[in-house]
Amino acid sequence: MGELKTTETRIVQPSEQGFATTRFQDLLHWAQKYSLFMYPFVTACCGMEFMAVTSPRYDVSRFGAEAPRFSPRQADLLWVVGTISQRQAPILRRIWEQMAEPKWVMAFGTCASSGGFYDNYATVPGIDKIIPCDVYIPGCPPRPEAVLDGLLLLQDKIARGDREPAIVKPRTDPATSKDHGLVQLRKPGRGLLT
Amino acid sequence: MSQRVLDLLIQRFPQAVLETHAQHGDETAVVEAASWAKVAEFLKASPDISMEMLTDLTAVDYLEREPRFEIVAHFYSLSKGHRLRLKTRVGNAQGEGVEVATLVPLWAAANWMERECYDLFGVRFVGHPDLRRILMYPEFEGHPLRKDYIATRTQPLIEYRDAPNIDKVAPFGFDEGMSFGRQTHQFLTDEE
Ligand code: SF4
Numbered sequence: 001m002g003e004l005k006t007t008e009t010r011i012v013q014p015s016e017q018g019f020a021t022t023r024f025q026d027l028l029h030w031a032q033k034y035s036l037f038m039y040p041f042v043t044a045c046c047g048m049e050f051m052a053v054t055s056p057r058y059d060v061s062r063f064g065a066e067a068p069r070f071s072p073r074q075a076d077l078l079w080v081v082g083t084i085s086q087r088q089a090p091i092l093r094r095i096w097e098q099m100a101e102p103k104w105v106m107a108f109g110t111c112a113s114s115g116g117f118y119d120n121y122a123t124v125p126g127i128d129k130i131i132p133c134d135v136y137i138p139g140c141p142p143r144p145e146a147v148l149d150g151l152l153l154l155q156d157k158i159a160r161g162d163r164e165p166a167i168v169k170p171r172t173d174p175a176t177s178k179d180h181g182l183v184q185l186r187k188p189g190r191g192l193l194t
Numbered sequence: 195m196s197q198r199v200l201d202l203l204i205q206r207f208p209q210a211v212l213e214t215h216a217q218h219g220d221e222t223a224v225v226e227a228a229s230w231a232k233v234a235e236f237l238k239a240s241p242d243i244s245m246e247m248l249t250d251l252t253a254v255d256y257l258e259r260e261p262r263f264e265i266v267a268h269f270y271s272l273s274k275g276h277r278l279r280l281k282t283r284v285g286n287a288q289g290e291g292v293e294v295a296t297l298v299p300l301w302a303a304a305n306w307m308e309r310e311c312y313d314l315f316g317v318r319f320v321g322h323p324d325l326r327r328i329l330m331y332p333e334f335e336g337h338p339l340r341k342d343y344i345a346t347r348t349q350p351l352i353e354y355r356d357a358p359n360i361d362k363v364a365p366f367g368f369d370e371g372m373s374f375g376r377q378t379h380q381f382l383t384d385e386e
Pocket of ligand 1: 044045046047081082083108109110111112116139140141142
């Protein structure tokens, strides 16, 4: 979002049809970030808000993420919406394992992010205890705006080619850090999933 | 409201009814554990009481009392429109001998409620056709709503991931957190 420096408008003549250059990885990430096929793993009250997000009023399809796939093999974005009990944890892990790479995970709401107020024998204290998670959306339940913000953050992350799971880590921006090249899918020696 | 029910109950079981009280129009009778099923059967069969519906069945753990557990059942008569709360007390301080007769032959509704009660409190319902856990998984040890179940004890079915900072909780410092996104300020640069 640079500042608009020039106010002149110039008509491109048909005779000067040119070409745009980009890097292949950039193009790939750009395509990936607008074609997220989501698998909704909806377990609790946050599901209401998930329905609101996908309904026309907030319309998640504006961001290219509207098509739900109810088979994990066809999906690349796992929405974990709601409380995950210890009993469900193996199911969630299995769903995640069935998804093909590249795949992303969103923790929707406080329960999925940290267990929320369920600090007890029955609830998993955050899905990152069992699967790597890319974006955490806070709120109980989060407002649709917060969800869309989380989705934009994920798209940002995809565009940067950052495949590191988002556990609490030092705040270094891959875009400004020499270590994380914009086009680099993974650092040498660092696994995709840990 | 249903003081008459209490009177009938005491008249029929003068020995088994240990105490009764009424509060805000809700009558309660505490009976001996041995006559639990017999009293319940009378409540259902007696034409003057005819409790057709078992609304709730649960337990309470009074850790400091002996007997330690109180089984609580709520009955409602659809035809007469009155209610009764029936209680009994079982179990010693160690949580052993927590046994009471099942009500499944009388009310089918008792089936899942007794399973829940068994799952969470460890009350054994003698004669229950299928006394398995209903909410927790079969691998779960102990009964989580007992007062001596350690509050922080969890029993995960799968191992947690082994990743740095996985147990970290908020608040986070200014220099940690999500590293991506539309940042408006930059705390750390490569030069630092
Ligand atoms: S975060 Fe709140 S709204 Fe969402 S599942 Fe948990 S309790 Fe329900």
